[in-house]
Amino acid sequence: MNSKTKNVLIAIGIPTGYALILRLLFGVNTWSDLFSVMSITFLFLLPTIVGALTVYLSRPEKTKSISYRIFIPWIPVLLFLIVTISLSLEGWACWLMILPVFLIAASIGGLIGAYLKxxxxxxRLHISIVVLLPFILGPIESLIESIPATYQAYTYIDIDAPAEEIWDHVTRVKEIPKEQDTGYLTRFLGFPRPVKAELDFEGVGACREAIFTKGLVFHETVTEYKDNEKMVFTIRVNPHEILSTTLDEHVVIGGQYFDVLNGTYELEKLPNGLHRLHLYSHFKMNTTFNFYAGWWGKWIMKDIQNNILKVEKQRAENPRI
Known part of the structure; x- marks a missing residue:
């Protein structure tokens, strides 16, 4: 093995190995009070250190290039992605959400590594301190209690149909064939797709179940009801009902970090004769990085809601479907 090949293996292998070791350590349940994968330390600091190590361990002539400092750190990040998915340490959905952060942070780390080098x-002292930072900052971050934050996902659609026809498809949704599913984001992430919704009666106190594939069920209780105009309902999800292979534990709906609280349908008559069907929900994020997780939560919930609204529009405007 020549020196160039050896140097490449060191520059790529050591940061990748470092990332895997931290993932294993931060994933140990008995240490969850000190280290957590769902933390700023892991999601933002780890890739920065991987990038810094990659460039610091590279040959000096290589690190003179700005493009090298920015893009070479992506290699160990992508290798880390492949290994963690292969070993079922992380799911594809989780990685898709955090990959932009990892790549940007790794590039920043690459610039830091070049500066230190x-x-x-x-x-050597400085890079050693950088490598040890997660073991110092992780426990400190664990002392900071995560503050649950509530977000709203608002969607609407205009429908050319009578209010009564629209409302029939709002309260109860007949089985949705796979070909009518337009939830592109949730499908790509591997989230369950909507199947049907059942309501036992129209009025306050009614129980409604929005049923998805893979065991996901939104258990809904109607708290406000006005026929053909408005329906408000609380939402409860039992994570144990969902197949364990469906979602990564870090993004499961109703889990420790992401939960849906309530939803509202409102039907508004527009001046042009159409009806605007509003659907909005409130959901809760419980992480130390809600500023980022909340953005993804909104995108996911809007995709689910827009999918349902399109089905209701299609069926209201074409009753034979």
């Missing part, structure tokens, strides 16, 4: 004074 070119300082020429105490650089």
């Amino acid at each position: 070119n300082r020429g004074k105490n650089e």
